[in-house]
Amino acid sequence: MEKQTDLRVIKTRRGIKQAFLSLINKKELSKITIIELAKQAEINKGTFYLHYEDIYALYRETLAETISERVKNYSYYGKLLVEPEVFVRGFFTISYSNDEANEALFYPENLRYEENYLTLMIAAIIDAIYQTKTIAVEEFNTMRLEFIVGGMFMHLIQKIAAPVSEELVVSEETITYLVNQIYASFPEFFRS
Known part of the structure; x- marks a missing residue:
């Protein structure tokens, strides 16, 4: 049986990506911090790191x-x-x-x-x-x-x-x- 991803995970990742796209349209990748991304996505830093190794892993995905x-x-x-x-x-x-x-x-x-x-x-x-x-x-x-x-x-x-x-x-x-x-x-x- 195929394992389904928890809806909370899907929503969190979507929020992270939306916040990331908003930020990358304002400044280059190397200038984006996890703190500002987490603030914009309305999550804490720990939540970000549960999903991505770093900002560059998020960018690559x-x-x-x-x-x-x-x-x-x-x-x-x-x-x-x-x-x-x-x-x-x-x-x-x-x-x-x-x-x-x-x-x-x-x-x-x-x-x-x-x-x-x-x-x-x-x-x-x-x-x-x-x-x-x-x-x-x-x-x-x-x-x-x-x-x-x-x-x-x-x-x-x-x-x-x-x-x-x-x-x-x-x-x-x-x-x-x-x-x-x-x-x-x-x-x-x-x-x-």
Whole structure:
């Protein structure tokens, strides 16, 4: 029988996360104290430590949940092996969408505390691709997906790091290249 989480625990954790999101939208992660978080969440410090090791553990969990939720909001994943161009365009269209309540989680001054954020994002997208049931969950497929999605993220990061005046536009040449990489990586899906 599956163990259910106590409703009090669920409510406490929700309150902690809401207080945390409120604070991280006002100041960077390293400046948030457990005392002010506990005060805002209307709990004591001991209660916080029953749920989280430290503020960074709370950040990592909240970031992972936010990434997972963002990924669930998009439907282009099923197109990877059917219409690769739709997949590529969808990836670059949604990658810089705004969710103001959680946007501060992704600020560089906060992301430096989660070295694996890119891995979390890639894993969430690969999981979403697998959930479409268009490809079997296998180690070789995961490696190919990591190559494609990881490469796309690296390109996106370079575009974002460019001077502010430069628009976040992905060239047709890049889209064509990435589509061709999908064809080459998954030839069994594109044979005539």
